[in-house]
Amino acid sequence: MKKSFLTFTLLLASYLLMANDGYKLWLQYYPLENPKSEYREILGNARVPGESPTLSIIKTELEIARSGFFGPATLQKDSNSPKLIIALKDTDPAINKNTTPEEMAVLGEEGYLIKKFSEAGQNKILITANSEIGLLYGTFKLLQTIQTGEQIPNTGLSNSPKIKHRVLNHWDNLDRSVERGYSGSSIWNWHRLPRHIDQQYLDYARANASLGINGVSVTNVNANALVLTPEYLAKAKALADAFRPYGIKLYLTARFSSPMEIGGLPTADPINAEVQAWWKEKTKEIYQYIPDFGGFLVKADSEGQPGPHNYGRTQAEGANVLADAVRPYGGIVMWRAFVYNEKTPDDRHKQGYNEFKKIDGEFRENVIVQVKNGAIDFQPREPFHPLFGAMPKTPLMMEFQITQEYLGHDTHLAFLAPMFEETLKSDTYANGKGSLVSKVIDGSLHKYPLTAMAGVANIGTDRNWTGHHFHQANWFAFGKLAWDPETRSADIAEEWLKLTFTTDKKFTEPIQKMMLASHEMVVNYMTPLGLHHIMARGHHYGPGPWVTGGGRDDWTATYYHKATEKGVGFDRTASGSDALGQYAPEIQKEWGNLKTAPEKFLLWFHHLPWDHRLANGNTLWDGIALHYQKGVEEAKANVAIWESMEAHVDAERFKHVLSFMKIQAEEAVWWRDACLLYFQQFSKMPLPDGVDKPEHDLDYYLNFNPKFVPGNG
Amino acid sequence: MKKSFLTFTLLLASYLLMANDGYKLWLQYYPLENPKSEYREILGNARVPGESPTLSIIKTELEIARSGFFGPATLQKDSNSPKLIIALKDTDPAINKNTTPEEMAVLGEEGYLIKKFSEAGQNKILITANSEIGLLYGTFKLLQTIQTGEQIPNTGLSNSPKIKHRVLNHWDNLDRSVERGYSGSSIWNWHRLPRHIDQQYLDYARANASLGINGVSVTNVNANALVLTPEYLAKAKALADAFRPYGIKLYLTARFSSPMEIGGLPTADPINAEVQAWWKEKTKEIYQYIPDFGGFLVKADSEGQPGPHNYGRTQAEGANVLADAVRPYGGIVMWRAFVYNEKTPDDRHKQGYNEFKKIDGEFRENVIVQVKNGAIDFQPREPFHPLFGAMPKTPLMMEFQITQEYLGHDTHLAFLAPMFEETLKSDTYANGKGSLVSKVIDGSLHKYPLTAMAGVANIGTDRNWTGHHFHQANWFAFGKLAWDPETRSADIAEEWLKLTFTTDKKFTEPIQKMMLASHEMVVNYMTPLGLHHIMARGHHYGPGPWVTGGGRDDWTATYYHKATEKGVGFDRTASGSDALGQYAPEIQKEWGNLKTAPEKFLLWFHHLPWDHRLANGNTLWDGIALHYQKGVEEAKANVAIWESMEAHVDAERFKHVLSFMKIQAEEAVWWRDACLLYFQQFSKMPLPDGVDKPEHDLDYYLNFNPKFVPGNG
Structure with a gap:
């Protein structure tokens, strides 16, 4: 002994x-x-x-x-x-x-x-x-x-898992750049494949298996048709072989125009017999390489991607041609609902619903429509997507973004389980009260024959995989929630902390608390009270409420916040775009009424004057300012909390996290000051007591132009 | 006990x-x-x-x-x-x-x-x-x-070190791509700098210090002027601060046109007083950030880079303006001699010598001219650069390429110490017999006041730093040779193996032997008998003896091998370009005479008929073919040797090296078959006994088009 x-x-x-x-x-x-x-x-x-x-x-x-x-x-x-x-x-x-x-x-x-x-x-x-x-x-x-x-x-x-397909989506390009990747480049070294299977592929598969993740789409949804050529299928096969013993199926992203680009056909029209035959032949070829190939993930008719719209066909007609091709082999098609028109003919919030709702029931049974948690695009906070609950005859799956495109990129600690949980626990009222999004997703509400959840990976070549050590927790949280969408955030945080650092409560308790509060903190210093899409253009790094013009309204900030001297916010009630009308009557009633509307979604659905009174009696302007201030104060306080943990963590991770937390605190200030100075032009109201004066003037923030921001590939 | x-x-x-x-x-x-x-x-x-x-x-x-x-x-x-x-x-x-x-x-x-x-x-x-x-x-x-x-x-x-400045050159871009980098992306995360100092920066500095490397140029010689702006100087300062306790100075690459690009001047003419003042002011600013800043590394007038030629000035006039700027602070300028004209007015081999020889003595005393080991460009084997020994009044430093641009990229084991040693031990005869290149470099031959050696780094984000585990040995070898250019390759290999794997002679002896033979093996299956520059265009991955046209003769293969039915090779004797005339008379005599010319440089200096008889009686054609075959056989044999070492190496490194060695063996076959089929069109002679028949026809190799080859950034 x-x-x-x-x-x-x-x-x-x-x-x-x-x-x-x-x-x-x-x-x-x-x-x-x-x-x-x-x-x-x-x-x-x-x-x-x-x-x-x-x-x-x-x-x-x-x-x-x-x-x-x-x-x-x-x-x-x-x-x-x-x-x-x-x-x-x-x-x-x-x-x-x-x-x-x-x-x-x-x-x-x-x-x-x-x-x-x-x-x-x-x-x-x-x-x-x-x-x-x-x-x-x-x-x-x-x-x-x-x-x-x-x-x-x-x-x-x-x-046992509540959801059948638990899939990581890598937005990784064949040149190893990662769209919206903030932790180095892609871990897939296509050049060395298929002849070199790196140990990291196995370690990756093992980590996924430890969470129950059973599917991986390895290529960007903004797809390159090359991945379907024999040269790349041999490489994909090598990955699939490496993943198989860990229970993980490989999926590939299919570029809708592949029949033209690598098939030599004059069209990719899904009704065209040659196109259909091409997809069948191509799929047969894929299954010769990968007998348990999971199927295709498709982004079509969105942000410049080709799709059935190019031929006047519906999303169902597009999806079905692929579904028919993979069906004989047991494959599925995950067809993204993130479809919106570059001309912005209507509130972008409404377009996915309008496009898909009407074709409910028209998809093959091996198609599942992949819907982002919210209707815009992975904003720091979004109300749940109105499609959830609205398509009883078409299996819908959830797409969460684990990588923090809009949540501070690599250096901002934001534990995302509470955000995921907020969406999953939202009530759609589709079949009456208690029709939670989680029950749409696990198939129980509409008796879906197929269930799935996707997470856009935050994994790269950084030595700790995810850039921020704490962003490992978001990969972990996705896995746990994909296994069981009713898992509690608090339990996820606690388990992750104990597995990753120590079981010592002097560490786990305060840090769990910090994690659980972190998403709300980020929302506070970025987009409080339902503000959204006010980040910098293109790379989405830092604040950009001034972003306007450039030919695509729905890629600007001014389109979303609509700030003028009269007020701020996007009126999505019946007097505005009526996106709210896409939700159940119960929700319309609650969210449409200023007395009952949750403040967290206030400016998402309402355009309000700066002196509008919030529940606590503050003016809207003061409320906005105080939320920003609160976020900043929490980010600063977190630095001190972490500093007090030195005895509990190895020196390397301690220092790494500390420097990131300091960056986060600085950038929280940047967000607050830039946004408040910008909006103050319109509110013309002073900062309330307790809100720090900005260090610089608005011009400083307008002219700040960081170079080579990662993830913008 | x-x-x-x-x-x-x-x-x-x-x-x-x-x-x-x-x-x-x-x-x-x-x-x-x-x-x-x-x-x-x-x-x-x-x-x-x-x-x-x-x-x-x-x-x-x-x-x-x-x-x-x-x-x-x-x-x-x-x-x-x-x-x-x-x-x-x-x-x-x-x-x-x-x-x-x-x-x-x-x-x-x-x-x-x-x-x-x-x-x-x-x-x-x-x-x-x-x-x-x-x-x-x-x-x-x-x-x-x-x-x-x-x-x-x-x-x-x-x-104590024989050479004062022992410097790694990173060809790393600010977007983290690495020109000619084959082991992931740049370890410098400029986005996170200066606020996050990654542990890897310290581990990197420690590894360098363990070899005596005392300088690092962190940015690509194809330079971006942005690195000299305050935003990036703050980042560079953070790196310099991290490196300082390890005895490492930071250098930056200076884009010659910076006064225009970031200084707003209408010219970068080095004779212009405003330009001179700008460089002085900029340098003063740099030293405010980095008090022990090492100085500038400059690639000018080469491959599209701006330089003094743009203004009709000499390389010395260009270098001196920077040298004057850094001199008050003790800084130096490393000015690359890799200058050649895109119009190819003369054998590229001769251009560096012609440009620099005539301005010997015109440089400031804090300038050192950085000369590649050979006159073309880091070919698998090159004769030493004729500038060595030819500039007694101007300190010359060596530039070796550790990254394997022309030596098989990430997956080919080529231990480079013997190649470095071959150059360093070459006799320039500058001051009579024994005037070795190593003595030029260590300053003893010409009493240079400044001495330096540079190595183009092979370091990236791969978990083992260098892609191939054995390429760590090339970083190691560079460090050892920079400390003492007379260190023996065999000793370097033995020490590296013992430090890295085990002291067990059952492992170290056969593997040391394999390492020492590996560079010659690669030369054999790529460019035997003095062939050179016959790799694929652009990315330089794999064979490309057919590369021709495209507007720059000196970037083609046909320009260098000049194969016709009559023969093959570049006549650089007096009857040809007379590049040989740039060497000492003793060398001219030996290398110019077919009876005494070293066969390893045969086709580098001579154009010879296919039936020319080699020393062993073989025809030139048979000799070429047998060299290719020998390289292939060695690469295959190495796989078996490594397989027998399983008991001596941990499983992870064993498997990693094994898969790379298998790739190398396959690619050796690719090189042999592609090159022999190509040259056979001209020789019209059969493959000699013992040389394997190619698996494919020439068209197969001509049409092989690998995508997204790394390092071509």
């Missing part, structure tokens, strides 16, 4: 001394607080019957974890007297003896059951499932439970 | 189990073969008197190394009975007592002395120097000596 404690101490010292660059994500497997833990024995005596790539991953994972928790030692694989059995039914007698058919049935294809049992007077644990992937998921769950110091309930731990 | 052995075993297991991504480079500090080593005690009882950033780096380095060699434990810093003393003169009595003024004097500013001594019956070690940087260099040397298992001689180990 003494010797093992010594070893433990040495290892702990080693762990603390070691530079931690964050590459290990939430799979740190750092030494357990209690080195005498029963799990030393349990993890040391595991039986994982059978041989397969996935089973081999399970065995390796046990070895890595045990070595991390307790120090290196050889794992007794396939022990004769195992204390941990990880096995499918019929591959180990303990499974059949200690589980019931009912228990197994509820697990479905990907679920797992972790259960304690007793044999020959010994306490043991089993992990079982109906597939090897289920076993892998169960293994990760057990290891996460051990690391966080939680207990396996005596009744067992049974869990 | 037993307990410590147990700890050691555990750590060793931990080390072997751990994934090794190569980030630690040659600073692995893996457990020593002999855990009872006397160095356990010595490293555990160190005294490093004083406090400073550099001294703090020394203390940390001792801690990291001891923890790696022997397992974690707290280092007894400033022990009262120290066994290792690292101190400047007068800061510890042991230094003054055990060293002589003569010993100290020879060390110069950056040298170090490591010496054993005895005190109170105990064996001790001291490291001393005339500067803290010397102490740091000595510390690294001691730790490297311990890791490799070498001994400190009883007479002590005294060492």
